[in-house]
Amino acid sequence: MDNNSTLRPELVWIDGRCYRFCDSGAWSKDRGTAAYQEESMYLEDDYDSDEDSASEEFDVQPYNGKFKHTFYLAKPFFPFLIGTKGSTRKRLETETSTSIQIPKLGQNGDIVLVGPTRQKVIMARHRIDNLIKTSRKKLYYTHFISIPTNCESVQNGFQKFKESVLAINEPMRGVEEKIFQNPKKMHLTIGMLVLVDSTEREEAVRALEYCKENIIAPAILKNGPLLLTVQGVDYMNDDPAEVNVLYAKVHSKDNVLQELADQISDHFFELGFLRKDADKVNLHITLMNTKFRIPEDDRRGAQRVTFDATKILKDFHVHRLIRIQSLVNLH
Template sequence: MTGKQLNLEPRVLGMVRMSPVMPLWWKRLKEVTSVLWMFLAHCTMITGQHRNGVISARTRIDVLVECFRKKQPFTHFLSFALNQLAIQEKFLQFKEEVLEQCSNDIGVSSSLFQNPAKLHLTIGTLALLNDQEIRKAQEILQRCKEDFADTIAGGKPLTVEIAGIEYMNDDPAMMDVLYAKVHMKDGSNKLQLIADRLMDRFVASGLMMKEWDQVKLHATVMNTIFRKDPSAEDQNSKTAARYFKERESFDGRNILKLFGNFCFGEVQLNSVYLSQRFSTDSSGYYATSGQLNFS
């Protein structure tokens, strides 16, 4: 936000004074919520003759911006990177063996597999609408480090084992997502606890939508979304549902039978990343807008 009061010829929405001048790309959006967000992103000051009117206007803006946010595709997500070299090599072995033994099964093809450089665990997705919200997310991440992450992790990386596979839907003959299971090597719940508390903190901030009571920690290895878009990332259930009709499911029964206990190896998790969707850094992983380190 600019921190400046708006002095242009106004239109009035309740007690809110808005400039009629908008960037061209905003004019393409038909919903009033998008117009309100444009206003909120450029002006800090809401003026009015009565305090209650100002409060009411701000509440209306908050509600409409929240509705707008829910309709936007996510721009960032909190993640644990699983793309260490040893894990990538085991993943490529898994891919090779699956294609060698199961390529005749309905729908199974190389296009379903995750990019090994982008193997990860998703904690939650965020629609960050401007630079200010990105900075807010960065600040929240650092507060989480101070408030609980350092204590739970004990100042050390978390040793995680990636072993076994499971699928999302009810019918193994019509799979859309196959994922690798993860658990702490020492049998503790530290990883789950950190993920859940991060989700709770970001949900409370308004930057993340809560869909489940706890984070489902999983590493996607095969996804039918990749068939059409190899650069696609994990999507929440509401977003994924929009593409459900476009998916071509695959028969994963033989994969489960032959590779149900496949071990992808161990990984040391030392960071939580605020990852940028549709991006790539020098390592092949997602570019980051911020991170929390355990040690």
């Protein structure tokens, strides 16, 4: 390459952009005149590059010389897919070279993707799935998976705990009868769910039936009746003097309950219905919660007033409430 070509490289114009290129022959040979593309915010690994496996994962059909894929999406997610003034849909369409058809405002229906290749359609579907997974985290919980623990023996044990706490003859800021759990609603929480419509609720019921047959039943058959010990108390923040939730800790022989809960949680997480803040489920039964001060219809976004649980934690850190035998249920 001589000095003249270095100082005066050929100017290459592509889609209105000007580039200086020293070796125009190499450009012409290897690059052709492909349109300039901005770097994508997504990784190519976001979709399966193998056409056969992509077709197996999603039903992609030939359509007027292109390819088409239709799938169900709950209506509450339409605004997330559309974005402000259609910006999100436009960006996805541009980056995946597809068209995304969404039912009109107020209407139900399927999402339809049309693109020039199977890979482009699959890419669009995967990016929509990732978008919905992120968007679901912004929605309020609607359901939860639990083990009911409101049998008479547990209610009696809880009532004794409540009476003992209220009888403590020391100042405990914020401790009052209102923040104690209703004994009839006592349960062991496995996971919180976001189910936005009847279709997702039906799918969650089928998922729970799957867990019953493939996770719970085999464990019960192998280990026999599941005995749970409710012993000790703990709290859900880092300051015992500023507590919102105080709960009883739950234990089972050979850690069977923990394994069951983790497997159920993992299954619902894979379906996209459950949020996970940790690898393992925190097995607990709520005893006191500051949201109980607030009327149920006003709890969303309401300011909560904490209570001082220091004395309770000291007195009941090894206190045994009851031993119970339970079944898993969906609420």
